[in-house]
Amino acid sequence: MIQACRLLTAFAAFFTLTLSARAQDALTGAAVLERCTSAEASNVNWCVGFVYGVGAVVADGSIEGRLRACPPPDFTAETARLLVVSTLEKTDALHDLPGAYAVWYAFRKEFPCR
Numbered sequence: 001m002i003q004a005c006r007l008l009t010a011f012a013a014f015f016t017l018t019l020s021a022r023a024q025d026a027l028t029g030a031a032v033l034e035r036c037t038s039a040e041a042s043n044v045n046w047c048v049g050f051v052y053g054v055g056a057v058v059a060d061g062s063i064e065g066r067l068r069a070c071p072p073p074d075f076t077a078e079t080a081r082l083l084v085v086s087t088l089e090k091t092d093a094l095h096d097l098p099g100a101y102a103v104w105y106a107f108r109k110e111f112p113c114r
Helices: 002-019 021-026 029-036 041-059 077-090 099-110
Strands: none
Touching (some): 029 041, 029 077, 029 099, 041 077, 041 099, 077 099
């Protein structure tokens, strides 16, 4: 039951971030990249939480099919942050898209489920 509540909360946050026009304006891939590469610890901490939260949703076993990603069991929050930074630095097309989508793209590209 607790896991179901956590999953529901994560989905709600994910879809709120991706569907809200205001959130899309403020939280683009470029904004995520800026926070994730910031010298300020508060921005990096926000980044780690955001990336890990979105990553947990897309890696959860209850998501089926093309939306799901399958990172290895030893995957850490910091490794997730570095993956997203690397993906965003290499993929300019993600900069204007919602930040949650950019994180999902990074996870799916690096860890497709087989």
